[in-house]
Amino acid sequence: MSLKAIALALTATTVLAGAVMGQDEKIRIGVSIPAATHGWAGGLNWHAGVAESRIEARNPNIDVIIVTADSPADQASDIEDLVSVQQIHALVVLPFESEPLTEPVRNAKNEGVFITVVDRGLPDPSIQDVYVAGNNTELGKISADYFKSRLGEGDNIVILRGIPTVIDTERFDAFMAGIEGTGITVLDDEFANWNRDDGFEVMQDFLSRFPDIDGVWAQDDDIALGVIEAVKQAGREDELFIVGGAGMKEIIKGIMDGDTLVPVDVLYPPAMIATAIDVTVANFTSNGPVQGSYILGAPLVTPDNAEQFYFPDSPF
Amino acid sequence: MSVSAHETTRPSRGFRIDLKTAGPLLALILLCVFGYLLNPLFLGEGNVTNLLTRSAFIGIIAVGATFVITAGGIDLSVGSMAAFIAGMMIIVMNWAVGSMGVSVWTVLLGVGCSLILGIGAGFINGFLTTKGKIEAFIVTLGTMGIYRSLITYFADGGTLSLASPARDIYRPIYYDSILRIPIPVWVFIIVAIIGWVLMNRTAFGRYCMAIGSNEHVARYSAIKVDRIRTLTYIIQGLCVSLATIIYVPRLGSASSATGVLWELEAIAAVIIGGTMLKGGFGRIGGTVIGALILTAIGNILNLTDIISNYLNGAVQGVIIVAAVYLQRGSFRAGRKNKPAE
DSSP: HHHHHHHHHHHHHHHHHHHGGTOOEEEEEEEEEEEEOSSSHHHHHHHHHHHHHHHHHTTTTTEEEEEESSHEEEHHHHHEEEEEEEOOSSSEOOOOSHHHHHHHHHHHHHHTTTEEEEESSSSSSSOOSEEEEEEEEOOOOOHHHHHHOOOOOOOEEEEEEEEHHHHHHHHHHHHHHHHHTSSOOOEEEEOOOTTTHHHHHHHHHHHHSOOOOOOOOSSSHHHHHHHHHHHHHOOOGGGGGEEEOOOOOOHHHHHHTTSSSSEEEOOTTHHHHHHHHHHHHHHHHHHHHEEEEEEOOOEEEOTGGGGGGOTTTTTO | OOOHHHHHHHHGSSHHHHHHHHHHHHHHHHHHHHHHHOOOGSSSSHHHHHHHHHHHHHHHHHHHHHHHHHOOOOOOOOOHHHHHHHHHHHHHHHHHHHHHSSSSSHHHHHHHHHHHHHHHHHHHHHHHHSSSSHHHHHHHHHHHHHHHHHHHHTTTTSEEEEEEEHHHHTHHHHHOEEEEEEEEHHHHHHHHHHHHHHHHHHHHHHHHHHHHHHHHHHHHTTOOOOHHHHHHHHHHHHHHHHHHHHHHHHHHHEEEETTTTHHHHHHHHHHHOOOOOTTOOHHHOHHHHHHHHHHHHHHHHOOOOSOOOGGGHHHHHHHHHHHHHHHHHHHHHHHOOTTTT
């Protein structure tokens, strides 16, 4: 099955390369991602760039082409250009939105391009050859496990959620399922929109409302940074701890230094784009099959392993 | 004619203004009672302090917006401008820390940089609107996009963070209090008082209202329309710069997510306060109340869990519309005697 797919991909490669056969036998891999409009996407762009220079240095016959888009429509045009102008052999795409990009990606597939979808799945999974994604449910579960290890019967926590989306709901539901039956009370949850300022303000209000808080699940590192300031302002650093998520370098650095206010983090790495590009390259360079789904874990970052997740040069 | 513009605005400061003031103030009082009933902590000292400090950003920006809107303009760029100025302040201060060590001067350098950028950005908006003769909506929509992209570019898509030695010096500007009132609230009070005097007790304020109600008449009345309009945008820029100066020490960071939708909140505060969106009449006191109402809504929603999180936006919408309705109701009563307005 996978051999067949590889054969198919190779055939497609040959057919496509036919036009420019002879002088240029480079394998071109198009990478289409959202522009760096917020922290996580900034990290995404940075890691894509790092992967590009690393892969091209090691494989002279591979050319990675990164294009960034500001909107789903923009990204659809990018994909068309990659296929028709750049004549790519493989496409790594992190869709802005799943629905509007399904057809553009399907068209690329019909042209014989090897498709790798990252993070946001398409409604029709038969289009993709490879799927690489983080695991939101796992993020909620791992966070819940940590709270269980630190707190118990009669302890109180508050939760700051992201933006009302599927991503947020998956994380939240898994967390709530995780702490069920432990006797830990969730005093309240509010949306903080994955934003520092909102995190600060929501936490200020939680602090004036609840005299006894033992833990804060901020679910995201940007929110966590706002929460930290609010807690410091209230002078209540010693009575609680904060857990974020994603793997922002400032937070990881704090964990390496043994911060007690934010003792751990749960990973949802923008570096997954590098994983996706590597798997796609392996399709052309490895003798092993690569088709399938790659769901990354959401490991707990602790002082012991923080160093391997620390990228001081990344903007995120 | 100059006298006539003067005369038409003057009666609006008679007893009828009390009716107009009553609307937003009544809404704020009702909101406070509502908040107290939901959770008595709402009127606790800590929460009131938080609330006032928080409203300072939008409030200060909205005072500037009151002038722009009164003179018949609009400024959509304030949120992006705040993010851009915050980013540039951080870059300049980090550079100063790196090249000549850290002292109070580092922070003063950042503050100076903020003031220059704010006034400059305001001047560009004003100049393009008046001399360039481009609609204010388009000019400021353009600069909104430009500043937002610039901050994203300088932050490399991530977040700019202030170096911690400078942070330690700067931090008290947001977190410290004088006479138990936090510094940002003092800044807000001072800006509001200066704004009130400027709007109600000077020729400049009357000119703004005259231009906003009828630009042609104002022009024939020998009012330097372009100069006054440009000045309103400069005041707006200055207000954004002041708001940024007290915003940066709060989190010590700026990113492309900073100040998103502040322009809408500022404009909403101005309109809730009784200033007319089409220009010609401005109320600084109302703007202050408008900013407090907007901040209080979010605060109350955080203090209670009887309303589903998913409905927060709906509650906000209802309260904003109700606040303006209260004001329009009294406006109609006053209008019978005063069709000129």
